Amino acid sequence: MNSTEVIQWIKALIQHKNIKAFYNSILWLNKRREALDRDNNECQKCKDRGLFSQANCVHHRKHIKKYPELALDLDNLISLCNSCHDEEHPEKLKNKPKPQLNVERW
Numbered sequence: 001m002n003s004t005e006v007i008q009w010i011k012a013l014i015q016h017k018n019i020k021a022f023y024n025s026i027l028w029l030n031k032r033r034e035a036l037d038r039d040n041n042e043c044q045k046c047k048d049r050g051l052f053s054q055a056n057c058v059h060h061r062k063h064i065k066k067y068p069e070l071a072l073d074l075d076n077l078i079s080l081c082n083s084c085h086d087e088e089h090p091e092k093l094k095n096k097p098k099p100q101l102n103v104e105r106w
């Protein structure tokens with residue numbers, strides 16, 4: 001696949017809500033490895049705070065759904081630990097029940 005075909009493929013996956021197939025593809029796994037190598041397997045957000053955390057996710061700064069053309073762009077990727085990655089995706093937390101609800105019931 002050339003890069004135009006890759007972008008078409010990613011767009012089609014998004015349309016069919018099958019983006020998992022992208023994350024399972026060798027194209028992504030290789031690129032993810034590259035990003036982790038570049039960042040020394042270190043969470044870049046923790047690093048900015050002077051902390052060290054092992055990175056276990058590679059995040060798209062510009063989300064793949066909006067910018068499929070940047071899905072495999074190394075400059076758009078950043079290595080993060082799980083908790084920093086969650087911070088980057090508040091939409092994932094939306095459906096969780098809010099803590100402290102009903103605390104003052106009486």
Ligand SMILES: [Zn+2]
Pocket residue numbers: 043044045046047053080081082083084085
């Ligand atoms: Zn972190």
Ligand SMILES: [Zn+2]
Pocket residue numbers: 058059060085088089
């Ligand atoms: Zn992410």
